Amino acid sequence: MPAVRLSDVAQDAGVSLATASRVLNGSARVPGKEVAERVRASADRLGYVPNAQAQALARSRSGLIGLVVHDLADPYFATIAGEVQQQLFASQSQVLLTQTDRRIDTEVRALRSLIAQQVDALVLVGTHRYGTEDDTAISTLLQGFERNGGKVVGLGQSLGVGRTIISDDAADSHELATALVVEGHRRFAVVEGIPGIPSAGSRTSGFIAALTEAGIEPELSIAADLTRDGGIEAAARVQEHLEGAGGSDQGPLCLFAPADVMALGALGELRRRGLDVPGQVAVAGFGGVTAAADANPSLTTIALPLSEMAAQATAWALEGVAPAHRSGDEAEAASGSDEEPSAEGAADPVREVRVRGDVALRESTGIAHR
Secondary structure: OOOOOHHHHHHHOOOOHHHHHHHHHHOOOOOOHHHHHHHHHHHHHOOOOOOHHHHHHHHHHOOOEEEEEEEOOHHHHHHHHHHHHHHHHHOEEEEEEEEEOHHHHHHHHHHHHHHHOOOEEEEEEEEOOOOHHHHHHHHHHHEEEHHHOOOEEEEEOOOOOOOEEEHHHHHHHHHHHHHHHHHOOEEEOOOOOOOOOOOHHHHHHHHHHHHHOOOOOOOEEEEEOHHHHHHHHHHHHHHHHHHHHHOOOOOEEEEEEHHHHHHHHHHHHHHHHHOOOOOOOOEEOEEOOHHHHHHHOOOEEEEOOOOHHHHHHHHHHOOOOOOOOOHHHHHHHHOOOOOHHHHOOOOOOEEEEEEEOEEOOHHHHHHOOO
């Protein structure tokens, strides 16, 4: 059975091809309500579905955006992915989502696959450092994609191509540490910089720099993964340290984890082990995910403007991209109407925008009056 064409829908509804195109393409210039409903009813009855491949050929756009994240189990990445997907869907674009688990082979394979799917833009969320040769391989892929008309957006790390949104991690964590010192904390445990994740190193170094300025040296440095399991491991290390330190009149030990997912894992594990949070151990994170405010006790953190970051990334990905819901015969119909074709913008300049988070002091670091 041959595929149903737009012309079949127009004939069934008793309207012109251009009118059917405007109704089913989501154009702002639609006919009256009765005519529009008749066209949609005909499309539903006949089973008409626009051909995505034909749309891409007709408009040189696929309407697909590739979204690459490290770990969807981390609420930071899940939040940004959800925001980007929601905003792209509202623009009638579709998202192809890939999780890389911070593996170079997975990321390269994902990028090649997304480019082969003719995505209009690539949005890469999160920081990594795989090594000079591997990072060069990724940059080469992205540069080729951009040269061929694709848009590249980095959220968290400059990719050497396209546009980038970067949080000022060192400055934000410096401000957080200063606020904790002012609040009365004097004992600190920090998670060491994690190989391959530049953001974690920047956050820890900024935090320690503020402590140094206050004349404080962390009494415990912990090596662990930037995951929930890494937080659980950090909690175990904190308990071991407290048991060896002795004395309970020194004030709580404040653990800084450079990601909310890690801090939340540590907070939960500390409570499971019977440690009082924040009486014995205070916990602070970085990111500002919703779960941080909902935790018990609520988590002190740096609250990044995640929604605004996602909105900016989406705007850049869509810049100059017209709605993709138009097939080959729809394009032909539009050519006979008064619809104007979308103009393609000039190539995007490389641009880097820095954002700052806000210190959110919550229950997990509260110091009771003594």
